[in-house]
Amino acid sequence: MSPRTNDGEPEPTRPACARPAPVTGRPVTGAPDSDTETSGTEASGTRTVTGDEPRAADAGTDAGTDAGAGTEAGAVPLAEADTDARAASPTAAGADRDGTEHDETGHDGTGHDRTGHDGTEHDGTDADADARDAAGEAEAAVEAGADDRVAAVRRAGAAGRRWRAAQLTACAAMLAVALTAGVIALGAAREGRDTPVATAAAVSPGLLAGGDLDASITALQAHLRAQPRDFGGWATLGLAYVEQARTKGDPSRYPQAEQALKRSLSLRSDNDQALAGRAALAAARHDFADALLLADRALRQNPYNERALCSRIDALVELGRYDDAEAAVKLADLRRPGVPVFTRYAYVHELRGDVATARRVLERALAASTSPGDIAYVAAQLGQLAWNQGDYATALTHYARALAADENYLPALEGRARAQAASGRQAEAVEGLELIVARYPLPGPLVELGELYEARGRAGDKEKAEEQYTLVDAWTAIARANGVNADLDTALAAADHGDRATALRAARDDWSRRHTVHTADALAWALHVNGKDAEALPYARQATATGFRNAAFLYHRGVIEKAAGHPADARTHLAAALKLNPGFSPLGARQARAALKTPEAGK
Numbered sequence: 168m169s170p171r172t173n174d175g176e177p178e179p180t181r182p183a184c185a186r187p188a189p190v191t192g193r194p195v196t197g198a199p200d201s202d203t204e205t206s207g208t209e210a211s212g213t214r215t216v217t218g219d220e221p222r223a224a225d226a227g228t229d230a231g232t233d234a235g236a237g238t239e240a241g242a243v244p245l246a247e248a249d250t251d252a253r254a255a256s257p258t259a260a261g262a263d264r265d266g267t268e269h270d271e272t273g274h275d276g277t278g279h280d281r282t283g284h285d286g287t288e289h290d291g292t293d294a295d296a297d298a299r300d301a302a303g304e305a306e307a308a309v310e311a312g313a314d315d316r317v318a319a320v321r322r323a324g325a326a327g328r329r330w331r332a333a334q335l336t337a338c339a340a341m342l343a344v345a346l347t348a349g350v351i352a353l354g355a356a357r358e359g360r361d362t363p364v365a366t367a368a369a370v371s372p373g374l375l376a377g378g379d380l381d382a383s384i385t386a387l388q389a390h391l392r393a394q395p396r397d398f399g400g401w402a403t404l405g406l407a408y409v410e411q412a413r414t415k416g417d418p419s420r421y422p423q424a425e426q427a428l429k430r431s432l433s434l435r436s437d438n439d440q441a442l443a444g445r446a447a448l449a450a451a452r453h454d455f456a457d458a459l460l461l462a463d464r465a466l467r468q469n470p471y472n473e474r475a476l477c478s479r480i481d482a483l484v485e486l487g488r489y490d491d492a493e494a495a496v497k498l499a500d501l502r503r504p505g506v507p508v509f510t511r512y513a514y515v516h517e518l519r520g521d522v523a524t525a526r527r528v529l530e531r532a533l534a535a536s537t538s539p540g541d542i543a544y545v546a547a548q549l550g551q552l553a554w555n556q557g558d559y560a561t562a563l564t565h566y567a568r569a570l571a572a573d574e575n576y577l578p579a580l581e582g583r584a585r586a587q588a589a590s591g592r593q594a595e596a597v598e599g600l601e602l603i604v605a606r607y608p609l610p611g612p613l614v615e616l617g618e619l620y621e622a623r624g625r626a627g628d629k630e631k632a633e634e635q636y637t638l639v640d641a642w643t644a645i646a647r648a649n650g651v652n653a654d655l656d657t658a659l660a661a662a663d664h665g666d667r668a669t670a671l672r673a674a675r676d677d678w679s680r681r682h683t684v685h686t687a688d689a690l691a692w693a694l695h696v697n698g699k700d701a702e703a704l705p706y707a708r709q710a711t712a713t714g715f716r717n718a719a720f721l722y723h724r725g726v727i728e729k730a731a732g733h734p735a736d737a738r739t740h741l742a743a744a745l746k747l748n749p750g751f752s753p754l755g756a757r758q759a760r761a762a763l764k765t766p767e768a769g770k
Contacts, residue, residue: 223500223512223528380411401431402441406474409444409451414577416607416642418649424448425650439468443475450481453652455681458482473503480511487682489518489713506532506541510548517552518684520714526552543573550582554589555716557748562586577603581612588619589750597623610639610656615753617664622753636664652677658689663754667696684710684720692723700730711740718744718751722759729762738763 405427550565617635
């Protein structure tokens with residue numbers, strides 16, 4: 168089986184708790200096929216892995232101790248398949264494996280996707296030099312003490328292994344080129360016949376991560392005109408369209424993605440790449456129940472499909488099944504450790520209030536990242552984590568690193584503007600958000616810019632703010648027309664800046680499908696603005712029950728408690744919101760301070 172298409176069994180791996188911390192500098196990155204969790208689809212790229220690959224669980228002692236027991240509830244066949252495959256599989260150091268993109272929808276209630284890219288290849292030149300130098304060290308150590316000799320021998324052995332792995336990688340690359348040429352020639356000879364072909368190397372998803380996405384899609388389209396029966400190519404194109412929809416804020420790409428993925432499955436109904444692509448597309452459209460079913464189907468075909476493993480985690484998180492999501496992310500960390508899994512591992516811990524582990528895992532992921540896409544993606548997540556804790560200076564540092572890697576990375580641009588506004592640099596924040604919404608008219612930055620206009624209060628700012636809120640309504644209408652469930656976006660925006668009855672209807676609809684901290688908060692707030700505070704209070708408490716440190720959730724709970732006649736509780740949670748993140752919202756933070764000054768709140 169071809170490791171490039173991830174059809175074969177990967178090398179066996181030790182449990183996360185038994186692995187040493189990796190030496191930083193050896194890259195292990197996930198590669199997005201195209202686009203996804205941002206929320207979330209990913210296209211597969213290729214990367215070189217070795218037995219020293221880091222695992223997310225290594226970054227936290229308590230998290231790593233039980234990672235080996237990570238089996239999902241209701242997914243015993245997957246766990247059994249993992250055990251059998253690892254027991255039977257030979258070590259395959261240096262084998263290529265596909266990466267995935269990092270889309271996690273709904274992280275802040277606006278459905279931000281997270282995307283990473285594939286790693287770098289090694290040509291073996293450094294390995295040769297390392298082997299010679301380490302061998303010389305080993306000889307020189309004969310006169311040294313026992314400890315020095317052991318250290319030198321270990322270095323020599325490690326360098327030798329790197330040299331052999333580099334040679335194997337080079338041989339594999341030459342073989343792949345030869346096989347690719349043969350497959351293309353065979354496919355051309357079969358024109359007009361009814362046999363699907365797969366030219367995985369010719370349409371490697373790494374193309375999508377290596378440069379301009381539009382140009383990569385054009386190249387894929389040209390390839391598929393010449394090889395219309397390449398089911399792998401159609402799957403990659405479908406994922407590319409999902410990525411394009413996310414990066415450009417254009418939901419009209421989703422129907423195109425659906426057609427490409429259906430074409431792939433019509434050529435080979437059991438190909439896990441297309442099934443995983445459909446799972447990612449469903450997650451991007453916020454159809455998380457379907458995303459879970461499709462991810463499970465893909466994993467029955469290939470238990471090691473990284474994209475499917477990650478989409479399964481995303482779906483469980485967005486369905487509010489946090490215990491199952493934690494088990495799923497541990498299993499994914501055992502099967503396919505890398506940047507896509509690390510970031511999900513961190514988010515699951517953040518939802519539990521374990522910010523320290525989330526930070527350590529993200530720092531581990533950043534140390535393992537080498538491609539600009541991965542660096543931008545992980546650094547932006549570190550920025551978001553720092554922002555949530557009110558550490559604006561650290562957040563700005565992380566966002567700067569992300570933008571140094573990719574100056575157009577939307578989550579970093581938006582995060583930087585939020586941190587600037589919270590730091591008192593409103594003019595810079597407004598300018599930055601104006602540039603963002605001109606290119607990406609998405610609900611998050613539109614609402615943020617509108618609230619900054621309102622908070623500034625200049626002549627004409629109120630009208631400017633209303634324009635932004637109207638654009639949110641336009642975006643949600645377009646999203647719904649292209650199969651996206653935009654109820655959460657609608658509820659959050661309409662509750663504060665639109666029709667309150669619409670907000671409540673959307674929040675109830677979303678809650679009927681999934682019970683997450685985000686949907687609980689949205690429903691609580693929509694009930695509050697409609698004067699139903701007694702009904703809202705249990706949902707506000709549920710939104711903060713997992714320990715997730717979110718100042719907006721605490722603010723909403725405090726306001727609802729005050730309205731429901733619980734002034735002491737209201738003061739506690741309003742003060743906690745401002746202590747955690749004093750600039751969490753241009754308007755909300757100001758209103759929280761005002762509420763704390765009222766006599767009722769002070770009792």
